Amino acid sequence: MTWTLQILPLFFAAGAVTNRGSWERNPADYLRRRLLRLGAPALVYSAFWTALLLPAALVVPGADLVGRFLSQLLWFLGVYAALTAAVPRTVRWMARPVLTLALWLGAIALVDALRWNVHPTIGQLNILLVWGFHHQVGFHLPALRRARAARLVAGAAAAIGTAVALALVGPYSTSLLSRAGDPEPSNGSPPTLVVALYGLGLVLVLAALWPALTRLLAGERVYRVVAGFGARAVGVYLWHIPLVALVVGVAWLFRFWEPALTPVWWLVHAAGFAVVLAAAWALAGVAARGDRAVLAWLARRRSPRVRPTTALAVALPLVLLSIFGTGFGTWWGTGLLGAPSSSAVNLVLLAAVLWALRGGDDPAR
DSSP: OHHHHHHHHHEEEHHHHHHHHHHHHHHHHHHHHHHHHHHHHHHHHHHHHHHHHHTTTSSTTHHHHHHHHTTHHHHHHHHHHHHHTTTHHGGGGGGGGHHHHHHHHHHHHHHHHHHHTGGGGGGGHHHHHHHHHHHHHTTTTHHHHHHHHHHHHHHHHHHHHHHHHHHHHSSSSSSOOOTTOSSOSSSBBBBHHHHHHHHHHHHHHHHTTTHHHHHHHHOOOHHHHHHHHHHTTTHHHHHHHHHHHHHHHHHHHOOOOOOOOOOOHHHHHHHHHHHOOHHHHHHHHHHHHHHHHHHHHHHTTOOOOOOOOHHHHHHHHHHHHHHHHHOOSSSSEOOOOOOOEEEHHHHHHHHHEEEEEEEETTTTO
16 A cells, blocks of 8 residues: 555656746746745744744643644655755756666665665665655656657556565565554655655656546646645645644544454545545645735845845755754754754744845745
């Protein structure tokens, strides 16, 4: 089941198509606009939970743990922001795709080897390398979709088959997502060569299915549903976390803990999925008002003299990853990679980075 649920490679590949298009349309203002559009939802989400949980941490035991749970998926925004900031350079590597992607896979394999033979912390480099590999493959998706379906399917079979073989032979886990009690090294945290190859196969499958998907989306009703969720993608991603916790809590309250894969188990999970999806979409719509308000406020105070720099492009991913490691209810403690951190300081730093990115045209347009 974990092999069918691991679809994160497609998120990064699709993001690459969007980033490349945005860069080609307006390279002069690309960096500022893209980083602001990622940072505004993160600021609203972080400000809400920090304001709620940081005071609670003074009197409620475990509030800091709740804050860490609610921030756990901000790693995605941090990594995606880093890859977005790197587009002006990585888009140039499209000229030599085979050499670039082969060297990239070699670097991922090397980090895996160093992780197990030198020090486990080295493996964290693959958080950027593996998802960055899928982002780089995504640059080529518009060209891949014009290739022959048979070649795409053969390539996908080779990539996924190699991933399966590596998972079976080891030392990689046979699970693509982390499992409690799994004695084998995780493929999820950090990701490994297995995930990189599997994701390559997924992108090739997507390219092969492109004609069928185009016909499916030609219908207005289907397109409206897809576009409606796509317009709130970041919000749904962020705000579904507390909803998942709520649904799981209700399931436990009413003792819905049937053995896995039984009919009742499937029914409870399907119902929970439907509730989370609908509620997250609605909640993301409400949160989007805050996102637009932040962008509009920054636009009113923009200055043509302010231009994004490499330092700001690096700062936003680092702050987002620090929030991920620290949570929203920590007055002072350990954050990313064990470094000292504070929820309040992280929130101030995130706001400061967005303020520094405010120059130029209105990012809300």
